[in-house]
Amino acid sequence: MTRENDDPGERSRVYSKIAPIILDFARQNAGRLFHVEDLRVHVLQSAPDIAPDSPGRILRLLRQQGKLNYRVIDRRDSLYLFISARAAA
Numbered sequence: 001m002t003r004e005n006d007d008p009g010e011r012s013r014v015y016s017k018i019a020p021i022i023l024d025f026a027r028q029n030a031g032r033l034f035h036v037e038d039l040r041v042h043v044l045q046s047a048p049d050i051a052p053d054s055p056g057r058i059l060r061l062l063r064q065q066g067k068l069n070y071r072v073i074d075r076r077d078s079l080y081l082f083i084s085a086r087a088a089a
Helices: 008-028 036-046 054-064
Strands: 033-035 068-074 079-085
Touching (some): 008 054, 008 068, 036 054, 054 068
Antiparallel strands (some): 033 079, 068 079
């Protein structure tokens, strides 16, 4: 999402489109290390029309909502570990 389309309707559209993809990725990779780039590539394969930074934004939102949990292993290298993911929103 860019500032130009960062409105509630657009955020909701992007969320509903990619949150299930991110949750599925988290379930498939539970207990495994991953780089944010891995997640971004995975999401863009299914939703190529979204902004490249949207997967990271939605990942953080899903964590805030308690729908998934991950640990930051190395922030500098964008290395994370999924701990758990609940059913799709």
